[in-house]
Each structure stands twice: as structure tokens, then as C-alpha cells.
Amino acid sequence: MNYVKRQRILTLMVQFVHPATEDITLAGVLSALADPMRLRIVSNLLQKNGCMSCSEAAPCPDIAKSTLSHHFRILREAGLVRTSKIGVGHRNILRTDDIETRFPGLLNRILEFVD
Amino acid sequence: MNYVKRQRILTLMVQFVHPATEDITLAGVLSALADPMRLRIVSNLLQKNGCMSCSEAAPCPDIAKSTLSHHFRILREAGLVRTSKIGVGHRNILRTDDIETRFPGLLNRILEFVD
């Protein structure tokens, strides 16, 4: 069946794209953080770093899954979060070192004012 | 004529609204700065503070006036810039003290990485 083939292709396409450290931009980082939900997601990640699923890092329990996924994609593409698949869920870690390399002190200064 | 009356009303409506210091939000500030043009506008204002017209602070010379006006409105409503009319133009000043009160060290840290 053609359908099976299409599924296979889609499977291969589901790979997360993360920008290289030098491609992380200031406007991109600020844009990604310019949202109360994403600010809290990043704050949660910072406090409990190492491993966190998408739903664990969610700012509120009643948020739609698609919305959460959308926010994580924005954080990924801005270079703030690195996502890898692990079992049924995803593992998200904050790219603290990369951001520190690009913009020393920025992330901590911003997250200082969250909550 | 009714037309004259309408003009009069519009004239009275052209007043700039600036948020109070305590109403400046983190997401609002980041959102206002999450744009390359606005970042450069604010950077220009910081470097030559005190008095700057809209077109003086423009990031590039070929930008449309309406676009520039739009960006200044966003900066005003986020609490980053205070605008007053002076003569034929406008005087824009960065609200450094107010932002420093709300989020100490934030603005300088961000603008450090512009350019």
C-alpha cells in the first residue's frame, strides 16, 4: 500500500531541528520568551533541569496539548531547549551553556523576574 | 459643517498613553524588544538619550513612516519609551529609571548584545 510508505516517510521526517549555537539570535530568544507561558516553561526547566517531559514543564494543567507542543517548538527553534525522544515521551533540557556562550548572563537575569 | 466637528474630536484624541511603572510587565517588555528594528531603536535611544525624534531613532532610512509609528506605539505601550509632542516632531526618551525599578539590570543586559 502507498499509505504504509507515506507513514514511513513521515516517521523519518519527525526529527527535531535545533539551531547551532552561533545561529541563536537575540531577537529570537526574546521573542521566544515574550510569552507568559513560555517564560514559566523555561523557568520550570531551569529549576528542575536535566530531564523534563513536555507535560511536566507545562505552566498549567488545562492547557491544550497542541498549544504546549507549539510552545515547545518555538523554544526549540529559538535555541532555548533541546528535545530528544525517549520512550513514549520527550526529554527537554534547557540549552543553558549554549545561551550563556552567546549571551552571558542574559537568561538568568530574565528568569530572575519570573514568578 | 459636521466635518469640522469631527476633526476637532480627533485632535483631542491624539494623546499618548503610557503605562504606570507598576503596570510594566516582563512579557510586555520582552515582547516589545522581540523585534530587530525595535531593538535597534531602543539601542539608539539609550546611546543618545534625552531627546530623539522618531525618524532620528529609526534603524534604517528607507522604513515607511507608518511602520515606524507602529513600532513606537508598541514601545510606548510596553512602557519602554515616553513620547511627548514638541514642536512639529516628537520627543522620545527611554524610561530607564522606570524599567530599572521594575526589572533591575534587565535592559542594560539585553542591550549589551545589540550590534
Added chain:
DNA sequence: TTCGAAAGTTCACGATATTGGAACTATTGA
């Protein structure tokens, strides 16, 4: 092995933001 639940993703669509052209307003200077 097959079924179902869990965790996310993609798609589609309405809502909001960005950009710039055109018309308008207010002030200044000739």
C-alpha cells in the same frame, strides 16, 4: 500479537501582528 492508553505532532482555521501605501493633522517657516 493485538488492543488501548499516553504523549506529542501535524493540520486547519480563526485571531492577532507586521508592513507599507494613502489620507489626514498639527506645527513651523517663507
Added chain:
DNA sequence: TCAATAGTTCCAATATCGTGAACTTTCGAA
């Protein structure tokens, strides 16, 4: 009084955001 300057508002085109619906992948249980 008239033209130039500096900006604003209004409008339309395009791009991006937020969410429900459908879908995919993985894992555990029967």
C-alpha cells in the same frame, strides 16, 4: 496664506499565534 515636515490613523495584504481535531509512535496488558 501656503508649502514642507513629522508624525498619526485607516486600510489591506501577508505572516505568525493559539487551539480543536485527527493522527503517529511507543509501551504495557490481555
